[in-house]
Amino acid sequence: MGMASFCPYALDGYFARRPSITGRKGRHPVELSRSGTKMASLSGLRLIMDDIATTTGSVTGTQWLNLGIGNPAAIPEVMDTWQRMTSEALVTSFGDVSCKYGPSRGLPELVDAVAEYFNRRYGWNVGPRNIVVGPGSQMLCFIAAALFTGAGARGDTKLVLPMTPDYTGYQGLSLTPGGIRGVEPLLRLEGERSFRYLLDLPALESLADVGLILLSSPSNPAGRCASLDEIQRLISAARGHDVPLLVDNAYGAPFPGIGGSSMAPVWDERVINVFSVSKAGLPGERLGFAVADERHIDPIVSFLSNSALHAPQLVQSALAHALRSDVLDTLVASVIGPFYAERRKFVESLLAGALPEDVSWHLHAAEGGMFCWVWVDEEWFDDLRLYGTLKRRGVFVVPGRHFFTDVEHSQGLGRHPQQCFRISITPDPDTIAAGIKVIAAALSDMRAGSVAP
Structure with missing residues (x-):
């Protein structure tokens, strides 16, 4: 099965499978050590990141709205500053630092x-x-x-x-x-x-x-x-x-x-x-x-x-x-800090205005970072089911369970690790606004039972 048709519901069983590294046709699989097996296994989130990269890079005609991205925002002043700093280093230091x-x-x-x-x-x-x-x-x-x-x-x-x-x-x-x-x-x-x-x-x-x-x-x-x-x-x-x-x-x-x-x-x-x-x-x-x-x-x-x-x-x-x-201090104080503070207010305002009032959803009281963390406190909600539903509608978010270490054996949180998802605040405002509208509709449909399991 290619990554473009990857089913997120298979992730729960992924960690129980040992990776098969087979090499060329006719050769026996490579036998890995315990630590080798551990490090050769992609995490559930890394599989989803591969799914996003493969799907959005394929020719499907779908206009993808990627709210799962982990990159910092492409701020022109920041890019220009680092380009200038790197160009100066290239001129003054290249022989000493890159050739030795x-x-x-x-x-x-x-x-x-x-x-x-x-x-x-x-x-x-x-x-x-x-x-x-x-x-x-x-x-x-x-x-x-x-x-x-x-x-x-x-x-x-x-x-x-x-x-x-x-x-x-x-x-x-x-x-x-x-x-x-x-x-x-x-x-x-x-x-x-x-x-x-x-x-x-x-x-x-x-x-x-x-x-x-x-x-x-x-x-x-x-x-x-x-x-x-x-x-x-x-x-x-x-x-x-x-x-x-x-x-x-x-x-x-x-x-x-x-x-x-x-x-x-x-x-x-x-x-x-x-x-x-x-x-x-x-x-x-x-x-x-x-x-x-x-x-x-x-x-x-x-x-x-x-x-x-x-x-x-x-x-x-x-x-x-x-x-x-x-x-760098000037860039942080005058550009980077204000940019993310304003962007967070914008995304939180969109969420407050768009997500269904009849759904018990909560936003973590963030003080920093590049993401909004949403908890849907409903028995019918599942983060991987939301992931699959949104993917079919051209939107990516990140399921919450991958940020917890032992989802299946939670002692005090119950299903909470499976009831959260992450939204990036770094895409352009139009992408974020369009994506949140799709998320809101998907939550309403999940609540009404009109989304296929």
Whole structure:
């Protein structure tokens, strides 16, 4: 079955199947190791992303409305700035950075610029040994998971997500089958159409096999920002488990700063702060960096040296210049932050005006990020059924279950993980408006029972 005719309802059984890697005709399937089998299996969400890419790229005559996209918005001022920064790096640094290997820690000019930037902006006291540059923040998260979780002297430990739903890509970070554990949130209604997730810290503190705690803030998909008090309590929990706390700031401060109240990152000897330039306009260049105590940074540098050697260097040179010239801070304050704040108001207003009044739907009270997270609290609602219905009508959203780690065995949330879906706020306004109209009609039809199962 080709991806263009992919049936989303088959996803539930996908994780029970071992991938078959057969090679050329007549050859026996390749036998993979346990970790190889784990890493060769696409997550449910990644299958859906492939489905979106294949379907929208096929010649069907359908005008697709893709509200499942994870790319940052194509903001002209942002693209122009990065093009200029990269062009300058190309002229001044190409021979030194693109035609030579470099240090695994990162280009010295960027490492120094990062240290100077965080010391100046946040009053930290960090130097080059507190910093490592990697080929994307997700790769740095993967390295941390490989270093701090799995089989060890203290037994098998897990990567723990202290509050799901959280970025579905985290579920592919562990080389060990079953190596990821998510802590379910507490759920609080706020008014007729709003709700919020709360950290269940006692549940996190009670776990016995923690190797690394990982949190995104603002979160993908819900746009929830951890407060300073919550970060401090997570640090206390990490100290109690004697493990690091990794905070993924991909949507947060200092850049891209997508959130009106983006909290400053917190320095602590237990915290590995990871940052990315993807949502600040360069997702295709795969560049991120981590700032932490050197006892956490040193093994990450060695891991990079043993695997990828180092991150791409031309864009490192461009980022170093952007940090030292304050270009990036200006871009965040005057363009990126205001753009997403205005776009979120626009999308939330569309949802409030279009979604059926006789359906019990709720929008997560987001404080940042690039998505709207919708919960349909109805027994008849199923996220994969909505996905299939919308796909037949030319619209894509992302089913919510893929952001939870153990949908079938939820303890306190019941069917909630199967009653949510994610909408991106980054497509153009006309696409968003048209797509939300189709979503509203699909919900009405599902409620009336006029949608085929």
